[in-house]
Amino acid sequence: MSLYLGAIADDYTGASDLASTLAGNGLRVVQTIGVPPDGIDLPEVDAVVIALKSRSIPADIAVRQSLAADAWLRSKGAAHVLFKICSTFDSTAQGNIGPVTDALAAPYLAMPIVCPAFPRNRRTVYQGHLFVGSDRLDESPMKDHPVTPMRDSSLPRLMRAQSRRAVGTLSLAVIRAGDDVVRTELSRLRQAGCGSVIADAVTDADLEVLGRVALDDAVSTGASGMGLGLARAMVVGRGGLGTPEPARAPDDLRGSLVLAGSCSIATLEQLDLAEREWPVLRLGAEELMAGTTSVKAVVDWARRHLADGPAFVATSASPDRVAALQAAHGAQQVSALLEDTLAEIAAQLASEGLSRLIVAGGETSGAVVDRLGIEAFLIGRELAPGVPMLHALGRRYANLRLVLKSGNFGGPGFFTEAIIAE
Numbered sequence: 518m519s520l521y522l523g524a525i526a527d528d529y530t531g532a533s534d535l536a537s538t539l540a541g542n543g544l545r546v547v548q549t550i551g552v553p554p555d556g557i558d559l560p561e562v563d564a565v566v567i568a569l570k571s572r573s574i575p576a577d578i579a580v581r582q583s584l585a586a587d588a589w590l591r592s593k594g595a596a597h598v599l600f601k602i603c604s605t606f607d608s609t610a611q612g613n614i615g616p617v618t619d620a621l622a623a624p625y626l627a628m629p630i631v632c633p634a635f636p637r638n639r640r641t642v643y644q645g646h647l648f649v650g651s652d653r654l655d656e657s658p659m660k661d662h663p664v665t666p667m668r669d670s671s672l673p674r675l676m677r678a679q680s681r682r683a684v685g686t687l688s689l690a691v692i693r694a695g696d697d698v699v700r701t702e703l704s705r706l707r708q709a710g711c712g713s714v715i716a717d718a719v720t721d722a723d724l725e726v727l728g729r730v731a732l733d734d735a736v737s738t739g740a741s742g743m744g745l746g747l748a749r750a751m752v753v754g755r756g757g758l759g760t761p762e763p764a765r766a767p768d769d770l771r772g773s774l775v776l777a778g779s780c781s782i783a784t785l786e787q788l789d790l791a792e793r794e795w796p797v798l799r800l801g802a803e804e805l806m807a808g809t810t811s812v813k814a815v816v817d818w819a820r821r822h823l824a825d826g827p828a829f830v831a832t833s834a835s836p837d838r839v840a841a842l843q844a845a846h847g848a849q850q851v852s853a854l855l856e857d858t859l860a861e862i863a864a865q866l867a868s869e870g871l872s873r874l875i876v877a878g879g880e881t882s883g884a885v886v887d888r889l890g891i892e893a894f895l896i897g898r899e900l901a902p903g904v905p906m907l908h909a910l911g912r913r914y915a916n917l918r919l920v921l922k923s924g925n926f927g928g929p930g931f932f933t934e935a936i937i938a939e
C-alpha cells in the first residue's frame with residue numbers, strides 16, 4: 518500500500534465525516550479504528566483515516582496515540598498527514614488540538630495550517646472567528662456541549678491557550694489573492710517563528726487554495742473542509758485517483774438499531790421526528806442509577822422491536838436536563854455511565870445479529886465501536902454531508918453496516934433516511 522494522504526481523527530464520527538469527504542472528492546478511503554494491527558488485510562486505497570478517541574482525554578495520551586498513528590501512516594508512504602479536528606474546534610485550554618498539532622509538526626519542522634471550516638455544514642472562519650451558520654461559535658449551541666462547551670469564537674486565542682508555539686493568522690484577503698501570495702505570507706510567518714497558522718475560509722474555493730498550499734508541508738490540522746481541499750489538490754495533481762464505493766442493494770429494515778447519546782440540537786430534533794414513525798425508548802441516567810431500569814430490560818425491549826424493524830434507544834436530553842444531571846452526579850460520571858450503557862446494549866444486540874447500527878454522537882460512537890471491537894470500515898455512499906455509510910471490515914461483523922453521525926450533522930429526517938437508505 519502506498520498512501521497519498523494520511524489522516525488522524527480525534528473521534529470516530531469525525532473520522533467518518535472526513536473519510537466520506539475524501540471519498541466524495543475522488544479518493545479511495547479506509548477508516549481504521551486505532552492504529553491498524555500488524556498483518557491487517559486492508560484493500561488498496563489512496564487514503565487511510567485512523568480514528569482515535571482522543572478529543573477529551575489527557576493531552577499527553579492524545580499526543581502519544583497521535584504520534585503512533587502518524588508513524589504508521591508515514592510507514593505506508595503518506596507524505597502529508599491531516600489531523601482531523603471538529604469543525605466546532607471542540608477542545609479545552611489543555612488541548613488537545615494545540616498539543617497534538619505541535620507534536621505532529623515537530624519532527625518535520627512543519628508549520629501546519631489550522632482551519633476547522635466546513636462550509637457544507639455551515640462552519641466558516643472569518644477574521645479568525647469560527648461561525649456555526651450565522652452564529653459565532655460562542656453563541657451557538659456548542660456553548661452548552663456536555664464535554665467541551667465552547668465559550669470563545671476566536672481561534673487564534675483558543676489555539677494560543679493550547680499551543681507552546683507562536684500562532685499566526687492567514688486572512689481571507691490573502692487567501693483570495695491566490696496560492697503565490699499565500700505561500701509568501703506563510704514563509705514570512707515561518708521566519709517570524711510561528712508554529713502554526715489559523716486560516717480563514719468561507720467557501721470550498723478558499724479551502725482548495727489551502728489544500729494546495731498545505732501539501733507543500735508535512736502536516737495540517739482541520740475539519741472535513743481541509744480534507745476537501747487536500748483531496749481536490751491531490752486528484753488534480755495526480756490526474757484522478759480511484760472512485761467512490763458503489764451503492765449496494767436495499768437492506769431489510771429489520772435489525773436496524775439506532776443509539777443516540779448526542780444532546781446536540783440537531784439530534785434532539787431528529788429524534789422528535791423519528792419518534793413519530795419508529796419505536797424510541799428514552800433512557801434516563803436517573804433510572805439507571807436508581808436501578809428502576811437495566812441494560813437487560815432495554816435489550817429485551819429492543820429485541821422485540823428489531824424482529825419487525827428499527828428500534829431506537831436515546832439518552833439524549835435538553836441542555837437544562839443535562840446541566841441538572843451533571844450538577845447532581847458529575848459530568849464525567851454521567852457521560853461514562855451513559856456511554857457504557859449504550860455500548861453494552863449495542864454489544865449484546867450485535868452479537869445476536871444486527872443489519873444496521875446507527876449511532877448519534879461522537880463520544881458515544883467511540884464507546885460503541887470500541888466495545889464491538891471493529892477494526893476498520895470501508896467508506897460507502899454519503900447519507901448527509903459528513904455522514905457516510907460504513908461497511909465493517911473483518912469476519913466478525915461482515916454484513917453489518919454502520920452509520921456514525923456527529924451530533925450536529927444531518928437534516929431533520931436523518932434517522933429515517935439512514936434507516937431506509939440502500
Ligand SMILES: Nc1ncnc2c1ncn2[C@@H]1O[C@H](COP(=O)(O)OP(=O)(O)O)[C@@H](O)[C@H]1O
Pocket residue numbers: 662663664778779780781802832833834838839842843851852853855856877878879880881882922923924925
Ligand atoms: N441525558 C444526558 N445527560 C448528560 N449527559 C448526557 C446525556 N445523554 C448523553 N450524555 C453525554 O453527552 C455526551 C455527548 O457527546 P457526543 O456523544 O460526542 O455527542 P455530540 O456528537 O453531539 O458531541 C456523551 O458523553 C454522552 O454520554
Ligand SMILES: O=C(O)[C@@H](O)C(=O)COP(=O)(O)O
Pocket residue numbers: 528530531532534535602603604605635740741878879880903922923924925
Ligand atoms: O467536524 C465535525 O464537525 C465532525 O466531524 C465532528 O468531529 C463532530 O464531532 P461530534 O459532534 O462529537 O460527533
